[in-house]
Amino acid sequence: MITTEQKKIFDEKIRAANTIVLCGHKNPDGDALCSVLGLAQLIELNYGKRVVCVYDGNIPDYLDLVPLRKNIRYFARVDDVDAVDVAIVMDYGAIKNIGGSKSFADKAKFIIEIDHHINNDEKIGDLCIDDTSASATAEIVYDLMKKMDWKYDAAVLNLLMTGIITDTGHFKFIKHGRVLRYVADLVDKGVNIQMVMNGLENKARKTVLVESMAAGRAEFFFKNRLAFAYIDSREYKNLDGRGETVLALLQQIHGVDYVVLLKEQKPGQIGVSLRGRFKPVNKIAEALGGGGHEFAAGAVVADSLENVKTLILKMFQEVIK
Ligand SMILES: [Mn+2]
Numbered sequence: 001m002i003t004t005e006q007k008k009i010f011d012e013k014i015r016a017a018n019t020i021v022l023c024g025h026k027n028p029d030g031d032a033l034c035s036v037l038g039l040a041q042l043i044e045l046n047y048g049k050r051v052v053c054v055y056d057g058n059i060p061d062y063l064d065l066v067p068l069r070k071n072i073r074y075f076a077r078v079d080d081v082d083a084v085d086v087a088i089v090m091d092y093g094a095i096k097n098i099g100g101s102k103s104f105a106d107k108a109k110f111i112i113e114i115d116h117h118i119n120n121d122e123k124i125g126d127l128c129i130d131d132t133s134a135s136a137t138a139e140i141v142y143d144l145m146k147k148m149d150w151k152y153d154a155a156v157l158n159l160l161m162t163g164i165i166t167d168t169g170h171f172k173f174i175k176h177g178r179v180l181r182y183v184a185d186l187v188d189k190g191v192n193i194q195m196v197m198n199g200l201e202n203k204a205r206k207t208v209l210v211e212s213m214a215a216g217r218a219e220f221f222f223k224n225r226l227a228f229a230y231i232d233s234r235e236y237k238n239l240d241g242r243g244e245t246v247l248a249l250l251q252q253i254h255g256v257d258y259v260v261l262l263k264e265q266k267p268g269q270i271g272v273s274l275r276g277r278f279k280p281v282n283k284i285a286e287a288l289g290g291g292g293h294e295f296a297a298g299a300v301v302a303d304s305l306e307n308v309k310t311l312i313l314k315m316f317q318e319v320i321k
Contacts (some may be wrong), residue, residue, distance in 0.1 A: 002129060002147050002301065003308040009127050011148070013110050014043060017085035020051045021108065023075070024137075025092045026099030027057035029241075030066075030166025030200070032091040035114070035137040037068045038159035039088065042141070046150045052081055060241040066162055067155035075090075084108040089124055090245045091137035093117035133205045135179045138163025142182050151244075154190065166200065174294065202306030206227055206238040213247040214261070220249055221313060226258045227251075228313075230305060233264040242298075247275050257320075260312055264306055270308045272299045284315050311312045 014020065023031030024042050026304075033055070040051040052230060053072040063069065087108035092098050098105070105111050105124060111190060113125030116134035123130075134140050138160045145152060145160075164183060168174050171183075187193065218229040227250040232237055243261050250259045256277050263271035272288060274281035275299045283295040290299025301308050 001131065002143055006127065006129055007144075007147055008143075010112065011193050012128070013086050013112065013127070014047050014049065017110075019081060019084055020086045021054060021081065021084050022088045022090065023054045023056075023104065024053060024090045024096065024100035026055075026095040026101070028055050028059055028063075030063060031136045031163040032058060032162035033069075033072065033137055034064055034066055034159040034166075035090045035141050037066065037071055038138065038156050039090070039114070039141050039144075039154050040071060041068060041159070042145055042150050042152060045153065045156075047171065052078060052104075053079055054099040054101045054104060056101050061204055062095055062200050062240060065202050067158050078104075078305070085215040086110050086112060086114065087148040088172055090114045090116065090141075091116070092117060092124070094264045095120035095124055096121070114144075116140060133176065135174050135176075136164045136167035138167070139179050139182060142186075157186055157189050157191045158196060160194050160196065161186050161193065162200070165193070165196060166317045169296070170197065173296075185247070204238070210238045210247070211243060212249075212295045214243065214246045215249040218246075220256075222316065224253075224255050225287060225320055226260065226313075226316055228255060228262075228309070230309070231264065232305065234264050236263055236265055239263065242271075242273055247273060251275055251277055260316075262308055262312075264305050265300070268302060268304065270303060270305055271300045271309065272301060272312065274298060279319075280293045283314070285321065287315060288312075 001184050003008050022036045022037045036053050040053050043051050043206030054075040056075050084107050111125050112127045114129045118132050131140050142160050155240050183294040183309040214229045214231050218227050228244050246261050247259050257273040260271040265271050276295045282294050284298050285292050288299035
């Protein structure tokens with residue numbers, strides 16, 4: 001919940017600022033990207049201020065079609081910003097996740113954070129507008145927009161809907177009804193959910209081919225209860241994002257309780273994605289040094305593809321009895 005005091009400080013700081021920089025976490029996902037672009041547009045519409053949006057890492061192709069996509073720049077190529085009055089850091093979770101964009105926060109006179117992650121790290125904001133009950137950072141931006149009584153446009157509404165849709169896995173991970181009431185408001189204001197979702201289904205042919213190949217050669221273990229797939233480092237270059245399609249396809253198979261996808265990001269560095277259909281997988285992710293949600297979790301392990309596969313099958317042996 002955004003307090004009157006938070007509203008007041010936000011308003012004063014933005015009003016007094018000349019240069020405002022916005023960023024989300026490194027390798028932005030739909031929520032990080034769209035929350036940044038949406039809030040930037042709201043500030044421009046309502047305060048007429050110069051807002052610079054920056055990112056580090058890569059923005060996946062499936063986000064190419066989101067409104068105002070061109071308004072965000074790779075942090076290292078931004079050389080026309082000297083003094084930063086206010087930096088707004090969004091959807092970041094922990095300081096290490098910000099990446100190179102942190103240099104703008106470092107030189108900012110005032111930092112605002114807007115986040116829905118549980119942050120066990122130190123918080124970066126002088127003003128923290130955090131809500132761990134929010135399903136997406138875009139939900140907090142929507143809340144802020146309403147409480148501030150801001151003007152908005154169609155781009156803002158579509159961006160906020162995109163943030164909510166992507167972070168909730170197309171509404172699957174919603175934990176409370178509030179966000180659906182916001183979604184209802186967005187629909188009443190003119191957002192077309194079908195158009196937003198269609199826009200997100202936007203991948204290069206090579207990506208779809210890698211994903212379908214990985215699903216096609218999946219192996220099955222423990223009486224077909226565990227589906228296992230991998231993507232090697234050569235194929236990984238053509239992957240866009242996390243290989244969600246591989247996981248989604250294998251999860252549909254009757255009798256499969258668990259899906260494991262190993263991604264060789266580079267030799268010796270394996271990204272692990274775990275999905276449980278009806279059984280949790282977060283404990284295994286945590287044992288591998290990662291984390292996540294109960295039914296969707298992951299980790300990055302420094303070892304060979306073969307060794308990580310052996311290790312994970314051994315761990316599942318304990319779980320599947
Ligand atoms: Mn998020």
